[in-house]
Amino acid sequence: MESKKIALVTGANKGIGKAIVKELAHRGIIVFLGSRNAERGLMTLAELQHEGEVYFVQIDVTDQQSIEQAYGAIEKQYGHLDILINNAGVAASRKKPGEADAEEFRTIYETNVFGVVSVTNQMLPLLKKSSSARIVNxxxxxxxxxxxxxxxxxxxxxxxxxxxxxxxxxxxxxxELASTQIKVNAAAPGHVATDFNDFHGTRTPEEGAAIAVKLATLDEDGPTGGFFDDTRAIPW
Structure with missing residues (x-):
């Protein structure tokens, strides 16, 4: 009998991340619900406890010690990781280019870019132990x-x-990973109604989560290095 897949979703205590966790759990995947805020993460875990096998792990993608501790928890319990979904992100003001300051860039990039590098690099040894690992950004x-x-x-x-x-x-x-079993793709959820946009989006979190879940569960013939929404490959 094939063992269950193990997934980690960052920024998963609300919105699209929460919907991703719920759908993966429905599919029989063991999911680590990652959240920077432990209280909020545990509240979400309580909401999802009947959806499948879900565990909480505290992870702040801007804190290397937190990332290492999350790695340790997954390694100790399962010894490998099949799915990494880098969902944690922060939004910013809508300043025009001539009005934006470097400090705002540093804050946004710390989570949306550098945090992805930190988490991915930390989790790679566990992903390489999987027979069919998937990374979704x-x-x-x-x-x-x-x-x-x-x-x-x-x-x-x-x-x-x-x-x-x-x-x-x-x-x-x-x-880099083309010669391995790991596939890496980016997902565009669309204009989803979350606190990111004061709930002005036109799609539900579940609709936004669909493409991330699809890319996380690709078969061996699936693409790698692509950028996708629900219906197509998006031009870079």
């Missing part, structure tokens, strides 16, 4: 240059460019 249509993401609506230069950088990370990790 939760990005945004705002991160697309080829799809004119920067020219639509009212983008934030710090947030949007952080997602462009995240897409670039996706390609580089996919290239």
């Amino acid at each position: 939760v990005s945004s249509l705002r991160g697309s240059l080829g799809d004119q993401g920067a020219f639509v609506g009212q983008p934030s230069i710090s947030y949007s460019s952080s997602k462009t950088a995240l897409n670039a990370l996706t390609v580089h990790y996919a290239r």
